[in-house]
Amino acid sequence: MPTANETVRATTHWTVRRWDADQTGWVQHRTGLLAPAPADFARAGVEPYLTTEVHGNLATTAGLTRLTSLLTAGGGQAIVATSARIGVGNGAGTAAIGDTDLSASAGSANRWFQVLDATYPQTSGGVLTLKATFAAADGNFAWNEFGIDIGAPTVTSGATVNAVLFNHKTAIAQGSKANGQTWAATASVSFG
Structure with missing residues (x-):
């Protein structure tokens, strides 16, 4: 029986793998x-030139409402694969539970939501994994923020947030x- 002080947390582990323009071209x-x-x-046997990880996120009110x-x-x-996207932006704001969008300014020079790769999302052991590949011309700016949005199927990549910022x-x-590079962002959301 759960006690009054038990909570459920949604934590995201983000991984970004990067291939430069020469690797992408090859x-x-x-x-x-x-x-x-x-x-x-x-x-093709081409390893990313850099892989980084970021821990944590803030589940938004809209995201929690959707879950419940x-x-x-x-x-x-x-x-699902046709409703969710991973978004990145160059915004410098601070995440807040009431957020409904990234903090980056409008336009594809500041923000980009990329559709999920074909075999995602995946679930295993209470972990939801989403992955999106940002091709040579997608998301070419400073990556300062992440988000997952959910729209009505079938979503397309673009610079505008869908109905729910999760x-x-x-x-x-x-x-x-930079233009010509390929970056892949993976979000592993665990609930516990």
Whole structure:
């Protein structure tokens, strides 16, 4: 029986793997793919030049409301491959529970929400994993914040947030993605 002081937490572990323009160009040439995914780099034997990790996030009011609504069969769109995206922005704000959007200014020069890779989301042992690959022309700015949004299927990549910003993490200082590079962001959300 749970006690009054037990809580449920949603914590996100973010991982960003990066391939530079030369690596991306080489894999594009070798595979004939315009936007190679992490698996394409792996098959070609090309390791990321840098991998970083960021721990933590803030679950938003809208995100928590969506979870409880789904748990009680109250309706709402679940996180599936065609409804969720990973967003990044260059905003310098501080995450707050009431956030409904990233803090970055409008426009693709400041923010980008990328659709999930084909086999995501994945679930295992109370962990929800989402991954999105930001191709050569996507998200080319300083990555200072992350978020996951949920919209009505079928979502597309773009610079505008969908109906629900599920979570938000600011002050991540991931550096600047340059045109021609490929970066893959993975969010592993654990509940406990």
